[in-house]
Amino acid sequence: MATTLDRRTFLKVAGGGVAAAALFPRIGRAQATPVRIGFTLSATGPYSVGAGITQGPNYHLWVEQVNAKGGLLVRGQGRRPVQLIHHDDRSEIETAVRLYEKLITEDKVDLLLPPWGTAMNFAVAPVANKHGYPLIGPTVGSMKLYELNLPYFYAVLAQPDSMMRALAEFLKDLRSQARINKVAVIHVADLFGLEHQAALMPLLREAGFDVVEAKSYPLGVKDLSDLLKSIKAKGAEVFIALSYPPDTILATTQAKAVDFNPAVFYGAVGTAFPFFRDRFKASAEGVFGIGAWNPKVPYPGAKEYFDAHVRKWQKEPDRWASAFTYATLQILEQAVGQVSLDRARIKSYLDATEFSTVVGPIRFTRGLNRATPGMVGQWQKGEFEVVWPRDRATARPIFPKPAWQ
Amino acid sequence: MNVALLLDVAAGGLLMGGLYALIAVGLNLQYGLMRVLNVAHGEFLMIGGYLTYMLHVHLGVNPLVSILVSGPVVFAGGMGIHALLFRGLLRLKRTQEELEANSLLISFGLLFILQNAALLLWSADIKGYQYLDRPLHVLGAVFPTNRVVAFGVAAMVTALLFVFLKGTLAGTTVRALMQDPVGARLMGVKVPRVHGLCFGLGVGLAAVTGSLVSMLFELTPFIGLPYTITALVVVILGGLGSVTGSLLGGLILGVLESLGVHFTAPDLRMVISYGVLALILVLRPYGLFNPLAPRPGQASQA
Numbered sequence: 001m002a003t004t005l006d007r008r009t010f011l012k013v014a015g016g017g018v019a020a021a022a023l024f025p026r027i028g029r030a031q032a033t034p035v036r037i038g039f040t041l042s043a044t045g046p047y048s049v050g051a052g053i054t055q056g057p058n059y060h061l062w063v064e065q066v067n068a069k070g071g072l073l074v075r076g077q078g079r080r081p082v083q084l085i086h087h088d089d090r091s092e093i094e095t096a097v098r099l100y101e102k103l104i105t106e107d108k109v110d111l112l113l114p115p116w117g118t119a120m121n122f123a124v125a126p127v128a129n130k131h132g133y134p135l136i137g138p139t140v141g142s143m144k145l146y147e148l149n150l151p152y153f154y155a156v157l158a159q160p161d162s163m164m165r166a167l168a169e170f171l172k173d174l175r176s177q178a179r180i181n182k183v184a185v186i187h188v189a190d191l192f193g194l195e196h197q198a199a200l201m202p203l204l205r206e207a208g209f210d211v212v213e214a215k216s217y218p219l220g221v222k223d224l225s226d227l228l229k230s231i232k233a234k235g236a237e238v239f240i241a242l243s244y245p246p247d248t249i250l251a252t253t254q255a256k257a258v259d260f261n262p263a264v265f266y267g268a269v270g271t272a273f274p275f276f277r278d279r280f281k282a283s284a285e286g287v288f289g290i291g292a293w294n295p296k297v298p299y300p301g302a303k304e305y306f307d308a309h310v311r312k313w314q315k316e317p318d319r320w321a322s323a324f325t326y327a328t329l330q331i332l333e334q335a336v337g338q339v340s341l342d343r344a345r346i347k348s349y350l351d352a353t354e355f356s357t358v359v360g361p362i363r364f365t366r367g368l369n370r371a372t373p374g375m376v377g378q379w380q381k382g383e384f385e386v387v388w389p390r391d392r393a394t395a396r397p398i399f400p401k402p403a404w405q
Numbered sequence: 406m407n408v409a410l411l412l413d414v415a416a417g418g419l420l421m422g423g424l425y426a427l428i429a430v431g432l433n434l435q436y437g438l439m440r441v442l443n444v445a446h447g448e449f450l451m452i453g454g455y456l457t458y459m460l461h462v463h464l465g466v467n468p469l470v471s472i473l474v475s476g477p478v479v480f481a482g483g484m485g486i487h488a489l490l491f492r493g494l495l496r497l498k499r500t501q502e503e504l505e506a507n508s509l510l511i512s513f514g515l516l517f518i519l520q521n522a523a524l525l526l527w528s529a530d531i532k533g534y535q536y537l538d539r540p541l542h543v544l545g546a547v548f549p550t551n552r553v554v555a556f557g558v559a560a561m562v563t564a565l566l567f568v569f570l571k572g573t574l575a576g577t578t579v580r581a582l583m584q585d586p587v588g589a590r591l592m593g594v595k596v597p598r599v600h601g602l603c604f605g606l607g608v609g610l611a612a613v614t615g616s617l618v619s620m621l622f623e624l625t626p627f628i629g630l631p632y633t634i635t636a637l638v639v640v641i642l643g644g645l646g647s648v649t650g651s652l653l654g655g656l657i658l659g660v661l662e663s664l665g666v667h668f669t670a671p672d673l674r675m676v677i678s679y680g681v682l683a684l685i686l687v688l689r690p691y692g693l694f695n696p697l698a699p700r701p702g703q704a705s706q707a
Contacts, residue, residue: 043524044524044529044626044627045529048529048625049530052528052530053530189672215670215671216670216671216672217671218671218672218674220631221674222622222631222674223421223622223674226414226417226418226666226667226671227666227667227671229413229414229417229547230410230667233407233410246531246623246625249531249533249623250622250623253533253538253623254549256538256539256540257539257549257550257551258540258547258548258549259542259547279533279535281535
């Protein structure tokens, strides 16, 4: 009995010593000063839906992955743990601007991650630029931002010009299969909607489509049924909503409820959310959406990213900008590993490098990623398939759209 | 000009107006009777909506049946909140203005507490479910089935409220207090108790409206305030303290909004709403249907 106890004690002490020895270097590493990364995301207000689905989960997933590897590899300093400093900007642009000023001047963070949404990035980008912080925006679609000429700002999504050109080309292609001519376009009166509408309208006219309705509605709109009724009465065969998540859901719900089932039903931000598919179930079938990504794309890490997201959050990433958000973090991680935390040198590295990411190759030309074309996606049997352009497609489009279920 | 489409749009507005009326009647019971301006009124609508959502999605309860839960639960909660926050205020008030100002501040606090509690409980994600969302064809026009049903329920609940106000003793005391607070008090009406009842009824009606709204629109913790504003416009349109006024006011506002949006753009919905409010304040500051409004030549007593 006593010997057993002795042996146990011995084992405990010996085991403890081995464990301590093994832990020691780790403790040393954990004590390295963390790399502090700051950002704001909308936890409340109309932007919170997109922020909470597309950006937040990916930021936290990436930090967890990086810290599990022992930290972010900083050139010349080894691995340092990542610490996030983040705030709720309440979907208020001025609050976001104030918070980013604070992150830079008071918190003196090492790096910044962008907020969610075009208008937010538009407001925050000049602040980051002024202080020389590179900002790689995953949820920005704005040519005006590009015209501001901010050398430290980068955008990974296809911008309104190429995104809307892809849509117009796609519609022209569909027109060669069946008669579609009357187009209705509605857009959210927010920078995102305004810019995409401005890019799309000339292309539609150029292509000879008959635009029967073009109206805007406010952010946070409660009811679109009257508008949808008059669009239906005008016989629109193509319906395009340059919308944000809550209104994408609203327009779809109400189109279904007033029995408006055009041959092409296209929604913007939010269409690619798994929430959309789960909400509308069989009725989601055949709905087109802006941009597209799914785990079937042939890029390294795509499937792994999808699985990791599902493991951590028990929900799938959205089928457009989620993967692009993750790609911006891959880019940042690679840059810091190659050139350290010197922000001016990170910028030069971003300008000069082609990155391999979960959304395919990304290369910035004066801050814009021109390696990713504008794309059109479509819900088909529970997956958001890339249907345009053809060289990126993961499935053939279903056209015309089946009836609402 | 497409007359059929116009009628269609107007009828759609009327259906929404039914919901406006219901929530406005609730607000009117509070503001018209006690001068308690409850800016958290819409938050009770939001809570009613979430209760229905939870019952339907997790327990499979029919959204219409869930009204039998959401209404009474929020009614009881409202009575409790009134006892906790507003009863003392009513006792201590020196002037009507002081009461209005203080109740406004308290309910503002309540608004933030309820909104953030909802945020903690249900997160900011949009929540919704599909219920009767098939089109209903009536005389060549198309209406969402759930809207027609919601309108029908709103009409029924309002009818019940009228029966309560006209046919029961408690209802009679409520009407008495509305017409003449001093006289009612002299007749032995227990004012604090009636106030509590009215507050509970008001927020209970908001919760019922919320249950109906959850059938039509997605829920977020922030849907409440716009409805409070709409309710306020309707109350002023119909006249303070006039239940019939709120009813008709709600229907009128619904139709005006729909037609206005049809001829302009959805951007202008709020402008139309506020435009109606401004016009009423200029032309008939006592509202369209206020029986207590001073007649021409009569000195103002308000």
